[in-house]
Amino acid sequence: MTKRRLVLLFLAVAIVGLGWVAPAKAAGGYAEAPMRVVTKGLTAEQHLARQAELSLRLVRELPAEAAERAVRVPLTAAEVAAVDRAPRTQSPLRVGIVKAMLPAVALNGADFDQPLRRTADGGVVWAAVVRSEDAGAIRLHIQDLSLPRGAELHIYSRDGQAYGPYVGRGPNFDGDFWATAIFGNEAIVQVKLAREADLASASLRIPEAGLITRHFVGSLTEPILPTAEDGMKRATAAANWPCGNINCLVDATCSNVAAANPAKLAVAKMEWISGAFIYTCTGGLLSDTNPTQDNFFLTANHCVSKNNNASNVSFYWRYATSSCNGTCPANNGWPYVTTGSTVSATNRKGDFTLLHLNSGPPAGSVQLGWTSAPVANTNNAQLYRISNPNFGPQVYSQHNVDTSAGTCSGWPRGERIYSRDITGAIDGGSSGSPILNASSQVVGQLSGTCGTNPSDACASGPGEANATVDGAFAFYFNTVKPFLNP
Helix, strand or coil: CCCCCCCCCCCCCCCCCCCCCCCEECCCCCEEECCEECCCCCCHHHHHHHHHHHHHHHHHCCCHHHHHCCEECCCCHHHHHHHHCCCCCCCCEEEEEEEEEEEEEEEEHHHCCCCCEECCCCCEEEEEEEECCCEEEEEEEEEEEECCCCCEEEEECCCCCEEEEECCCCCCCCCCEECCCEECCEEEEEEEECCHHHHHHCEEEEEEEEEEEHHHCHHHHCCCCCCCCCCCCCCCCCCECCCCCCCCCEEHHHCCCCCCHHHHCCEEEEEEEECCEEEEEEEEEECCCCCCCCCEEEECCCCCCCHHHHCCCEEEECCCCCCCCCECCCCCCCCEEEECEEEEEEECCCCEEEEEECCCCCCCCEEEEEECCCCCCCCCCEEEEEECHHHCCCEEEEEEECCCCCCCCCCCECCEEEEEEEECCCCCCCCCCEEECCCCEEEEEEEEEEECCCCCCCCCCCCCCEEEEEEEHHHHHHHHHHHHCC
16 A cells, blocks of 8 residues: 655644634535634643642542552453454454452441541541552442542542542432543542541442553553652653554644644543443534533444443543654643533434533633534545544544445445545544544544455555545434534
């Protein structure tokens, strides 16, 4: 295959002065909406700084005996292979496995014999340390959470990640949730109570852990060892591009294509738990005129379609290299991560899911504009994409509509958009990523590859074995219209 080349000029993305206006009717009577910029919330830099400060405070309050009683969750070679060696044609892409914790971590105030640490403000702290030496990251399943007034639960690492406080019955108000992933081989669960007497009414249980393998985290998994209780050990990324990707993929930071640039601030890589495994896909923010809801996010139905999965999805915003073909981003450093969503609309036809986020994205994010105008039968229409394949940083690709490409069973043209890769490509984990027209408007989202050699992600160019296939926004627009443009 002739190697595709692109002369790239790297420039910073500049999205400025985008005011919100009501959706208009495009030529032909189609509905459309312009992009807009999120102004609320923390910036990614502020988020990272607050996490680091919180992590340091929590480490200082960690009971010394907790590390000595660490609960270990081993990963066998067979379990790692079930993730790392899964076929790349399998979608969504596996990045981790769920394992029972034996024994389960438990806080039961009615039957309490574990060490505490008293704090200067009169409170008491209970903690448990979970380790998995062969894991790249750890997600913990919290159940039966019930905390008295004034008590707070945090889940954190010694190297700067910290999530919480979770209070009462937790974020879902039922005592049951999956915590955001802690990168490295150690996660700390810590509860602070206003007074020791409150222990009698505090409880939680952690029966299982989700473990992302080192393969999908790379060099960020150097062992985190017990340190001085007021110390922090920050892992750093040493690997450079291609960051685990195949050669035909193009680092998005190297591209400066006007039509695609807004997506760099709209797209997030997704990571969630379903059954025995952890999976990844991509999706992106959509603009809306809904007066009662905001922060809608488009992805693929074959990625997430049920609320029990949507509720534990973590969104990694602006996960990209810091320079063209440069150092791979650190999961435990740069990303702004939010967790939780609900399904607003979804269907296998069109392969779409519209999520509503529980938490807003970082300030400065872009909610992408969209159009209901169809493009599936417009030959050579130029389309653009930013996606996060292989649980890695953003990649860029251009695709031209090919109305002569053969179709796959159940994926009819019109419901789907068939195109050829002109620059770059997609790979496992790109599923769900928005596809944009030349005006930076969403016209669909990635379903996958159709052709005679789907295992070759580099074989979807003109005249090659495969075509790239997206669900068509125009096909399912009337289903999402009540949410995006009521």
